[in-house]
Amino acid sequence: MARWFRHLPAAFYLILAYVFIFLPVVILVLFSFQDGQLPVPPFDGPSLRWYERMISDSRLVEALGHSVIVALLSSLVATLLGFLAAYALARRNMPFGGGIRYLLMAPLTVSYLIIGMGLLITFALIGIPKSLLAVGIGHVVINLPLCFAIVYSQMGEHQRNIERAAQDLGANDLQTLVLITIPILQPALFASFCLAATLSWDEFIIAFLLTRFDVTLPVIIFEMLSAGLNPVLNAAGTVVFAISILFVLLALLLATRRKRANVDAAG
Amino acid sequence: MSTPLVELRGIRKEYDDVVAVADVDLKIDAGEFVVLLGPSGSGKTTILTMLGGFAEPTVGQIFIDDEDMTGRPPASRPTATVFQDYALFPHMNVASNVGFGLAMHKVPKSERKVRIDEALDLVGLASLGHRSIHQLSGGQRQRVALARAIAVRPSVLLLDEPLGALDLSLRRQMQEELVRIQDEVGTTFIHVTHDQEEAMSIADRIVVMSHGRIEDVGSPQKVYHRPSSLFSANFMGESNLIGGKVENSEGGRSRIAAAFGVCELSTSQQVGAEVSLMLRPEHLTLASPSSGAAIALGHAYVKGIVFQGSHLKVTAASEFDEVGVLKLSLPAETALIAGQQIDIFAVADNVVVLTQ
Numbered sequence: 001m002a003r004w005f006r007h008l009p010a011a012f013y014l015i016l017a018y019v020f021i022f023l024p025v026v027i028l029v030l031f032s033f034q035d036g037q038l039p040v041p042p043f044d045g046p047s048l049r050w051y052e053r054m055i056s057d058s059r060l061v062e063a064l065g066h067s068v069i070v071a072l073l074s075s076l077v078a079t080l081l082g083f084l085a086a087y088a089l090a091r092r093n094m095p096f097g098g099g100i101r102y103l104l105m106a107p108l109t110v111s112y113l114i115i116g117m118g119l120l121i122t123f124a125l126i127g128i129p130k131s132l133l134a135v136g137i138g139h140v141v142i143n144l145p146l147c148f149a150i151v152y153s154q155m156g157e158h159q160r161n162i163e164r165a166a167q168d169l170g171a172n173d174l175q176t177l178v179l180i181t182i183p184i185l186q187p188a189l190f191a192s193f194c195l196a197a198t199l200s201w202d203e204f205i206i207a208f209l210l211t212r213f214d215v216t217l218p219v220i221i222f223e224m225l226s227a228g229l230n231p232v233l234n235a236a237g238t239v240v241f242a243i244s245i246l247f248v249l250l251a252l253l254l255a256t257r258r259k260r261a262n263v264d265a266a267g
Numbered sequence: 268m269s270t271p272l273v274e275l276r277g278i279r280k281e282y283d284d285v286v287a288v289a290d291v292d293l294k295i296d297a298g299e300f301v302v303l304l305g306p307s308g309s310g311k312t313t314i315l316t317m318l319g320g321f322a323e324p325t326v327g328q329i330f331i332d333d334e335d336m337t338g339r340p341p342a343s344r345p346t347a348t349v350f351q352d353y354a355l356f357p358h359m360n361v362a363s364n365v366g367f368g369l370a371m372h373k374v375p376k377s378e379r380k381v382r383i384d385e386a387l388d389l390v391g392l393a394s395l396g397h398r399s400i401h402q403l404s405g406g407q408r409q410r411v412a413l414a415r416a417i418a419v420r421p422s423v424l425l426l427d428e429p430l431g432a433l434d435l436s437l438r439r440q441m442q443e444e445l446v447r448i449q450d451e452v453g454t455t456f457i458h459v460t461h462d463q464e465e466a467m468s469i470a471d472r473i474v475v476m477s478h479g480r481i482e483d484v485g486s487p488q489k490v491y492h493r494p495s496s497l498f499s500a501n502f503m504g505e506s507n508l509i510g511g512k513v514e515n516s517e518g519g520r521s522r523i524a525a526a527f528g529v530c531e532l533s534t535s536q537q538v539g540a541e542v543s544l545m546l547r548p549e550h551l552t553l554a555s556p557s558s559g560a561a562i563a564l565g566h567a568y569v570k571g572i573v574f575q576g577s578h579l580k581v582t583a584a585s586e587f588d589e590v591g592v593l594k595l596s597l598p599a600e601t602a603l604i605a606g607q608q609i610d611i612f613a614v615a616d617n618v619v620v621l622t623q
Binding site: 158161162164165166167168169170171172175179180183184186 | 319320321340341342343346347348350352354355356357358367368371372415416419
């Protein structure tokens with residue numbers, strides 16, 4: 001009894017912290033099912049009418065499609081480029097390898113706003129119009145350092161010895177890459193793809209700065225928000241949130257599966 | 268003997284300003300089981316890496332089968348390596364691991380299957396071909412790594428501390444297995460280890476290394492009983508080293524003065540040189556030996572007695588300060604008590620004279 005009592009402040013603090021973190025999301029999701037006209041209390045009972053409204057809103061559906069395309073393609077490119085950079089830096093003796101590595105990671109420290117502004121000016125200079133392509137390039141710029149870091153971290157000495165073993169047994173560089181390196185790195189590649197897709201999926205600032213007619217979902221939500229609160233936006237926000245969670249869960253699932261495999265390997 | 272299978276000529280390897288291997292010459296015959304033995308940083312693994320083609324010597328050449336290996340990538344060398352961490356392919360099952368090299372060498376599928384089975388049979392894993400690598404124990408992984416390397420039928424098998432990660436009993440068992448497997452396939456094995464017991468129990472020939480140089484080469488008996496350097500004497504096992512000075516040397520025999528007296532040994536030495544007389548603990552006795560020229564080492568007082576089953580490990584303080592504490596290995600049934608005064612003898616032929 002006394003012991004239970006002693007933990008009370010800690011439990012209270014914990015609950016408070018969770019409320020602080022999750023309450024906004026819970027409210028957003030809850031009022032997407034609102035049966036009234038406004039996403040504010042009181043809650044008038046569950047209804048899917050705003051989801052129906054969202055699906056029938058061609059601007060929202062179109063933007064959702066754009067977001068999916070930008071997320072998938074930019075993540076694919078970022079993962080590919082990140083892998084190539086990691087492979088070169090981890091496997092080849094490059095002059096200034098350390099410097100190149102830091103330079104590759106440096107964009108992580110720059111805010112999206114600055115990157116977005118820089119891209120805006122650069123694209124204007126070289127004649128790339130505001131478009132989904134421009135956003136996609138922007139997302140590759142912000143996600144490449146992350147993809148590089150994830151893949152690079154998995155290319156350590158043990159992995160290198162495995163590749164050496166393949167070469168020792170007669171495999172050439174290409175065979176080693178295709179038959180050994182990529183299959184072993186596959187969980188890391190997929191995790192970096194999922195993470196990049198999550199970040200691209202709900203990225204706003206760069207998408208806002210670099211689009212004009214075709215926009216992504218976060219941008220259209222922002223535009224519609226400026227016209228006032230609307231439960232349709234709650235529904236759209238809930239979809240954005242759900243898909244993000246899905247990507248994160250996928251990445252997490254792969255990471256834990258990999259960890260389990262490593263535990264097996266150690267045992 | 269005909270030309271050696273493997274020959275290292277003046278091999279030197281420098282990393283930045285560190286000399287990992289310093290001017291090593293070594294010849295290895297076909298079918299030999301050679302162990303490169305030395306502490307970490309002695310250059311033994313570097314030599315193995317250069318044989319496998321994962322590093323190139325800074326100076327010198329490596330010949331295998333009379334062919335210069337310089338600049339040849341690992342894939343086109345007649346070597347196969349068993350890595351310390353096994354480096355198995357985690358995404359393939361046991362049979363695919365073993366068959367990988369065969370596939371790379373474009374061995375037809377039907378023959379591949381036969382050779383995979385052969386190799387797995389050889390290492391005692393005949394029924395485990397379909398298993399995933401994650402389902403294997405450390406010892407089994409070690410065997411898969413061995414089978415994978417043997418399956419490509421290399422001229423030289425390179426083993427980089429392959430037993431280091433195994434526990435003691437498994438390690439002893441694998442040592443016997445390695446000897447048996449080498450016997451069966453007849454391939455030249457070059458095995459790197461820092462464990463001198465392991466080296467003695469598996470090697471045809473031991474190459475003792477220190478600081479990038481070869482300190483000693485020979486059969487296990489030779490390097491243990493007649494080491495050619497102080498380093499080798501110390502590294503191969505416990506020894507007693509007694510300082511002495513050469514008084515006279517003529518016709519392969521030398522008179523050497525030590526704290527316990529003057530002895531005559533069959534060795535050629537520089538007159539006036541300071542030398543060490545090396546004696547293994549099992550070469551010291553409490554009674555004057557019945558055969559061979561005996562040397563009396565004087566009295567000593569028993570300090571410690573440790574029963575080791577087959578023998579007693581005894582330390583005794585010599586009456587001569589210069590001799591210090593002597594280590595003896597005596598028959599288990601010897602009756603001794605601490606503090607007891609004993610007389611210590613040795614046979615002259617067992618004394619190894621080492622220059623300092």
